[in-house]
Amino acid sequence: MFSAELVIKSTDNRRSPRNDVDMPGRITTEGSWRSVCRIADLSKHGARLSTFSELPRGTVVWLNLAGQPARKAEVVWADEYNAACQFYQPLDDHAVIALVGRYGFKVEPDRPIEDMIMVA
Numbered sequence: 531m532f533s534a535e536l537v538i539k540s541t542d543n544r545r546s547p548r549n550d551v552d553m554p555g556r557i558t559t560e561g562s563w564r565s566v567c568r569i570a571d572l573s574k575h576g577a578r579l580s581t582f583s584e585l586p587r588g589t590v591v592w593l594n595l596a597g598q599p600a601r602k603a604e605v606v607w608a609d610e611y612n613a614a615c616q617f618y619q620p621l622d623d624h625a626v627i628a629l630v631g632r633y634g635f636k637v638e639p640d641r642p643i644e645d646m647i648m649v650a
Contacts, residue, residue, distance in 0.1 A: 531548040531602075531623040533629060535572070538615065539589050541575065545573075545574070545575050546563060546574035546575050547571070547573060547622075548571040548573045548578075548633045549571060549572050549573065549626070549634050550571050551569055551570065551571060551572050551629065551630060551632040551633040551634050551635070552568065552569075552570070552586070552633055552635070553566065553568070553569040553572065553594055553595065553629065553632075553633035554566065554567075554568065554569075554596065555567045555569045555577075555579065555593055555594055556593070556594040556595075556597070556618075557579070557581065557591045557592070557593055557594075558591065558592040558594075559589060559590070559591055559592075559595065560590050560591075560592075560610070565581060565582055565583060567579045567580060567597070568580040568635070569633075569645045572595075572621075572622065572626065572629060572630065572633075573626070573645065574621050574622075574626050575616060575617055575621075576606070576614060576615055576616040576617055576619065577593065577595075577603070577614070577617075578615045579593075579612065579614070579615065580611060580612055580616050581611050581612070581613060582611065584608065584610060584611065585605045585608050585612070586605065586608060586612040587606065587608050588604065588605060589604070589637070590602065590603070590604050590605075590633045591604075591615060593604065593615065593617075595599055595621075595625075595629060596628070596629065596632070596633070597628070597629075597646055598625055600620075601617055601618075601621070602619070603615035603617045603618060604616055604618070608644045612627045619627075631643070
C-alpha cells in the first residue's frame, strides 16, 4: 500500500501583498541619472515601475514616492521599460495604506474588473 500527503504551495512567494496603483514617481541612480516613472504596483517591500529607459537588473536606485522621502531600492527584475525593485528598508504600514488609498484602484461590486476606477 502506498500513502502520500499532497501539499499545495502558493506560487506567490512575496513577503507582503502587492497593491495595484497608478502613481507618479522619480528615479535617481547612484550615478546621478534621473528620470520620471509610473509605479504600477506597490507593496511594503517593493514596487513595479514603468520607465522611459531600461534599468538593468542589479541597478541601485533611489525611488521618490509621492509625499515620502527617497527610498533606496535594487532592481530585481527588468524587461525593457518595466522593472521591479526591492526596497532596502520596507515601507511602514501607514505609508502603504496612505499611498494605496490615494493612488490605488477599487472595483465597484456591480461592475466587471475591466472597468476599474481610481480612488481619489
